[in-house]
Amino acid sequence: MNFIEKLTGAARANDSWLCVGLDPELGRLPSGTSTFEFCRAVIEATQDLACAFKPNAAFFEALGSDGWTILKTVIDAVPKHIPVILDAKRGDIGNTAVAYARSAFEHLGADAVTVNPYMGYDSVKPFTDYPDRGVFVLCRTSNPGSADFQSLEFDGKPLYQIVADKVVNWNTFGNLGLVVGATKPDELRTVRVAHPELPLLIPGVGAQGGSLELAVKNGVNATGELAIINSSRQIIYASYGVDFAAAARQAALNLRDQINWYRRK
Ligand SMILES: O=C(O)c1cc(=O)[nH]c(=O)n1[C@@H]1O[C@H](COP(=O)(O)O)[C@@H](O)[C@H]1O
Numbered sequence: 001m002n003f004i005e006k007l008t009g010a011a012r013a014n015d016s017w018l019c020v021g022l023d024p025e026l027g028r029l030p031s032g033t034s035t036f037e038f039c040r041a042v043i044e045a046t047q048d049l050a051c052a053f054k055p056n057a058a059f060f061e062a063l064g065s066d067g068w069t070i071l072k073t074v075i076d077a078v079p080k081h082i083p084v085i086l087d088a089k090r091g092d093i094g095n096t097a098v099a100y101a102r103s104a105f106e107h108l109g110a111d112a113v114t115v116n117p118y119m120g121y122d123s124v125k126p127f128t129d130y131p132d133r134g135v136f137v138l139c140r141t142s143n144p145g146s147a148d149f150q151s152l153e154f155d156g157k158p159l160y161q162i163v164a165d166k167v168v169n170w171n172t173f174g175n176l177g178l179v180v181g182a183t184k185p186d187e188l189r190t191v192r193v194a195h196p197e198l199p200l201l202i203p204g205v206g207a208q209g210g211s212l213e214l215a216v217k218n219g220v221n222a223t224g225e226l227a228i229i230n231s232s233r234q235i236i237y238a239s240y241g242v243d244f245a246a247a248a249r250q251a252a253l254n255l256r257d258q259i260n261w262y263r264r265k
Pocket residue numbers: 021023056087114140141142143179180181203204205206207208230231232233234
């Protein structure tokens with residue numbers, strides 16, 4: 001089973017296009033709860049409500065020498081039928097990219113990874129060479145500074161659209177997707193219209209203020225699918241108390257149902 005089949009299978013089984021982001025910040029965890037316990041509890045509480053989990057490597061690397069081991073145990077705690085998108089935003093010269101891909105897919109066992117296209121095709125290809133894994137290329141990111149480069153125009157076309165077009169050319173195994181922030185709903189619509197077949201990873205709702213309604217309506221394909229709506233802090237920090245897992249479940253349930261409401265409207 002390849003990544004798209006696994007993603008679609010989980011989304012249909014859970015009737016959900018919600019991706020639960022795992023961004024554990026030490027200072028925000030309930031006292032006495034370890035990073036692994038925190039993530040495992042969130043995974044257990046939301047696994048029937050998510051189409052994917054997205055651990056962001058930064059928060060595990062920041063733990064120091066144990067961080068990578070903890071990241072692997074968190075990935076292992078995700079039920080096997082739900083895909084894990086490792087958010088690592090990789091991008092480097094060929095042999096380094098080969099090592100990054102091996103780390104993400106063979107060591108950590110992630111089903112997909114986020115990559116930065118700035119260094120071009122040879123920096124992305126080592127990831128796409130794993131035909132059963134997914135690769136999400138940054139296209140139009142959610143942060144305020146994304147306009148610095150991504151909206152610069154070349155022959156009348158903004159860079160983010162050129163990236164999206166390139167990704168189609170690079171998509172030999174059909175395992176590529178794009179990252180487009182929910183804070184950029186117009187660009188999201190443009191990308192979806194131009195590329196109806198690609199999965200889109202859409203972060204930026206909740207803490208970053210992107211409109212959920214526009215993220216869903218502008219992000220879904222013709223069948224109301226392939227828009228992976230990520231939310232991290234809104235779910236995992238719904239409560240700072242001992243009830244954090246139950247609160248995360250409630251937040252995920254609300255989001256999942258709202259996403260479905262807009263998908264079907
Ligand atoms: O690649 C990403 O996932 C990503 C791309 C982007 O444009 N914006 C963005 O916020 N992200 C990630 O998505 C998550 C968003 O977290 P929340 O804002 O807490 O929902 C973080 O892990 C970000 O690193």
